[in-house]
Amino acid sequence: MKLVDAESRGFDPNRLKRIDDFLARRYIDTGRLPNAQILIARDGDPVHFAQFGQLRADGTPIREDALFRIASMTKPVTSIAFMQLVEECEVALDDPVSRVLPELADIGVYAGGGGSVPFAPGQRAGPMRFVDLLTHMSGLTYGFQNRTSVDAAYRDAQLDMPRFDMGSDEYIAALAKIPLEFAPGERWNYSVSTDVLGVAVERLSGMTLGEYFERHIFAPLDMKDTGFDTAIDRADRLGDAWGYVPGGSPRLVDRAEKSRMLKPARFQSGGGGLVGTIADYHRFCTMLLNRGELDGARIVAPKTLDLMTANHLPGNADLTEVSRSAFSEAANAGTGFGLGFATVIDPARTLIPASRGEFYWGGVYSTAFFVDPVERITMVFMTQLYPSSTYPIRRQLKTLIYSALTQSNA
Template sequence: MRHAAPEDVGLSSAGLDAVEAAVQAQIDAGMIAGAVTLTARHGRVARLTTMGLKDIAGGEPMAEDTIFRIFSMTKPITGTAMMILHDAGLWHPDDPIAKHLPELADVQVFAGEDEAGRPILVAPDRAPTMADLMTHRAGFAYGINIGEPSDRVEAMYRAAGVQQSSDLNDLVARLATLPLAYQPGTRWRYSLAMDVQGAIVERLSGQTLPEFMRTRIFAPLGMIDTAFFVAPDKKHRLATLYLKAPDAALTPLPGNPLRPDPEAEPRFAMGGGGLFSTAPDYARYAQMLLNGGELDGRRIVSAAGVREQMTNRLPDDLLETRFVAGHQKFRPGFGYGYNGVVFTDPDLAGVPVGKGTYHWDGAAGTWFWVDPENDLLFVGMIQLLSYVAPPLQATTQTLMADAIKD
């Protein structure tokens, strides 16, 4: 992506300085070790900034090509993989999930516990569909082994070891033994739905998920540092992952507590959270979305597919319940498309972005958004696991509004 002075693309240098100052303030306060941020408008990079340290103990500064664990920022890319297959006519939103994963044909729904504490299971009112799967409404849970399980279904997922599956087929086989957490379509629950999508990508394409993403998305887009593992000759570029507890200093983690960093391409590639990437690489993906599915003359997905991914799918009555997933606070005007948030009414949501802005974030603090109305994208990369992580996405979105001049 070509670079340009901020003013040449209708941005204020002083406004971008303020965006970066907000991130730098978190470094100065000891909340994060360092960051890489990238702002692009009208297809050109207006600012690519490195701040702070990649590794505190070694005193290594952040670099433009520092590699980050992007965790759930994998999800939008999995959504794009699904839309490529949708373009090919291989699935439809109304399809039952079991049409593509027959193992899930007899799935039941958790309906409480009996007097002996045994789970009560009932038949679903209707089969969970692909539309449910693409919007976290199918009824799946997550099963991540951190903290106490939030409910009985989450405990059942952990007991079944879904996060320890050997590959995506094994994941589906384990899910076939577990109930849905609620009747399909009736609620929104953050889940391993995008990992299930990864299994469908493999079934429909005949490729592994890493191979499909590499050949159909990363290579065509020139995303040279994005993969489900970090190659040995790039390992020195991987940012240290830090933990931050309240009233405690940043603590480096010897490993990834959510899932060990693989040394080679994993058999169990998680479409919901397994990728590593850089700010420039992810900006190329984001620019493809802004361009309606193509970059540098190479089409990845149809313009219609991008529109479908970036269109809100949640009804108003569900948004009125104001549920939360990390920093994502769903509410009227702040909905969800396929694998990411969609702003349908920024004024109502209270965030000064353009209508139709699409965004998501990751467990280690990475974040991005694409704003079609303002033809703008932003990528922010840090490496912090913390319940007290600063809301940098909302902060930088608010400040960016003052940087847009025309």
């Protein structure tokens, strides 16, 4: 990968090198992570790239064009796709979701039951709007939250990431049978909301989600290696996926040679189904940094991206005040939520270096990205360890990156 001179872009090269030393010493050499790639850029130009470890358990080394399961880093892509349709006035943020997905018109709020007992008839709430899906204030959930009877029903229906078990219409029909956790707009809960949003993109556009992404996002941005079924044609570049084992070595949870990612996805999950490279996601982040444009390709308008990265939580609250989520890809203190991104609203409360207006997200296999529009810095981090809550590596990397910054725009 071609890098620009880090010092000319306001970074101390020796301090950037500390990132490599830290990753190798703390995570790779100890076996905590099987592999890692990190790409740091300023003004869209890469200033630091490093990679470590092995792509697969058989010792295949990591490669620059390795394919990673980016999981919930799919969500910002789906959110951008939906906002393109908003820009075309095909849909509005305050439209009821039932306008496009009528199956969800009569879904009620949980009132009891579940498991071996049928759900009690739920009280009808106000209409779920598309803005509620984008902000995860829809009342939907994830089965892996593991708190309530509603979560259990999601697990039974296999709604968290149904790559093969059902199509989009079947997915929405199954979801409509399960009550909401709470009335839309009332609280924040990390959920399948973006999967529902992806189905809405399909119905509004008349394309599969993968076709829409390719035509309107990936091809214009020259993201050649990202897609729902990309790994099928590039199987030798797909890495294994590992799961955390307390007190032991990570275990294989998805072997690349036999991976489910090598079969066409019947359900193209807008919430977590993409596979891609670090270089491709860097191009996506650079488009975000440039307020919707890259190399002459306008993906969304600047004002649209401003709206997406503003805090949409009621009363400008942070997630500590409105979240009921047992797990998400965001830290809570000082962090708000926009239309598809977590956004920093109070850097001091995060207790790590940050800029107001910085936005980010991650994936359950411990991948992560952030975009800092003040310092003009982006980072993409790739690895394949489930779950992403295992280690505090994201905050550690941010601390190391900002400690290497010698010329600030703030």
